Amino acid sequence: MxxxxxxxxxxxxxxxxxxxxxxxxxxxxxxxxxxxxxxxxxxxxxxxxxxxxxxxxxxxxxxxxxxxxxxxxxxxxxxxxxxxxxxxxxxxxxxxxxxxxxxxxxxxxxxxxxxxxxxxxxxxxxxxxxxxxxxxxxSAFATDYGNITFRLKGYENAKKVILSGTFNRWDETGFKMKRTEDGWKVTLQLRPDIYQYKFIIDGNFWLTDPQNPSKTENEFGGYNSVIDVQKNVKFRLCDYQDAEIVILSGDFNNWSEHEFEMQKVDGCWIYNQRLSGGKHHYKFIVDGEWITDPINTVKEYDDEGNINSVCMVK
Missing domain, CATH: 2.60.40.10 (Immunoglobulins)
Structure with a gap:
């Protein structure tokens, strides 16, 4: 491996x-x-x-x-x-x-x-x-105050369990897991992104995460577990005080025109959404009218020539 x-x-x-x-x-x-x-x-x-x-x-x-x-x-x-x-x-x-x-x-x-x-x-x-x-x-470091905890149940007789993945270039020594009452665990601080990982039991047995159904095939004909680390993003529109309905629409909800209805809080329209790491295109729909984010200067054309606001999650 x-x-x-x-x-x-x-x-x-x-x-x-x-x-x-x-x-x-x-x-x-x-x-x-x-x-x-x-x-x-x-x-x-x-x-x-x-x-x-x-x-x-x-x-x-x-x-x-x-x-x-x-x-x-x-x-x-x-x-x-x-x-x-x-x-x-x-x-x-x-x-x-x-x-x-x-x-x-x-x-x-x-x-x-x-x-x-x-x-x-x-x-x-x-x-x-x-x-x-x-x-x-x-792309990761171990800390008790991290945002993602990896757990492996069982394997009480193992002497050592290592967490390895794309976040540390498949290093076989870096993230040593700690014993728990029912298995092993380690907590990492991870930036938003999609990562592949496995557990290494006693240095020679590579194991996908039994508790995680999300897997992807690797180049050896086996599988790696997959985790999507997301970040909460607050979208805010502080104009259009007289609007009746404001919708957040983007590539993260397949450009839905009704799914993410924003709420008015302290004079601004607000919507919180967890997003994966990377670039996301979005717009607001104000009473049926599509607009870009007036306070976000970062915009891009999509494949159809439309101009969208850009949200970078990292």
Missing amino acids: KTQQKYSLFLFIFIISLSSFSQSKTKKGYDIKGEEVTFIFNLKDYPNIENNGDSVDDVFVSGEFNNWAKDQWRMTKLNDTLYTLKKDLSDFTTDFDWEFKFIVNSEHWAEPTSDFKNATDAMSDQGWYYGVYNLKLY
């Missing part, structure tokens, strides 16, 4: 759980909260820099994401030893795993030692080896 990693993925980037940078050992060299990546450099974690006798004037982040530039991503100095740099997740595209390092004064590479959990060795273009960090960006 390792070849399941060949599946193409929607690159709605998200994250593995991370350590706090308030500790003396930053572990991974970065932290992620919400939609921001914070790179963390603590001088005390790098003896080769702290003990070389040179003053630290500037610290930069250098990696695959900026073509290993030595002087582009300048960090902010918080105190004598701590530097940080915040970047939006949107700055990182196309890949799930980025190598990076810190460079002091644009010339001294800070070497992450072997006790850093996410530091590895790699070979440079010049042929010598150096320690690097790996910034891992997956």
Whole structure:
């Protein structure tokens, strides 16, 4: 089943759980909260820099994401030893795993030692080896406060159960499930999207979710379980105070002219609808007249030449 990693993925980037940078050992060299990546450099974690006798004037982040530039991503100095740099997740595209390092004064590479959990060795273009960090960006991370809980009943005699799917590129080690009274569970934070997944029992038995009837055939002649993670979207129309009936119509309800009747709340017409991740076209029907959303500037033509408002769910 390792070849399941060949599946193409929607690159709605998200994250593995991370350590706090308030500790003396930053572990991974970065932290992620919400939609921001914070790179963390603590001088005390790098003896080769702290003990070389040179003053630290500037610290930069250098990696695959900026073509290993030595002087582009300048960090902010918080105190004598701590530097940080915040970047939006949107700055990182196309890949799930980025190598990076810190460079002091644009010339001294800070070497992450072997006790850093996410530091590895790699070979440079010049042929010598150096320690690097790996910034891992997956579409999911495990947390007790996540929005989706996966459960597997039974298998009490199993030693280990792993959740694997398109949300972590079919990684066979990342999401270890916890024992419960009647089986196993793990909770993830997932962005809206349609995901495929399986359970791995003791490292060799791949199992679809017995409690989930939604499945899709895979390239090996078997099946993967499917979950559609949706997000609540509030549609609002605050004009047309004298209208009698306002309908929300879009590709998510097959352009129904009567199904989603909006309610008037505090002077605005409101409708809440859960939607899958991706792009959705919609319009309002005001007393029989079709209009685009007057406060949404994002519009597109459909295949028939009609102009529709666009809602992006991510």
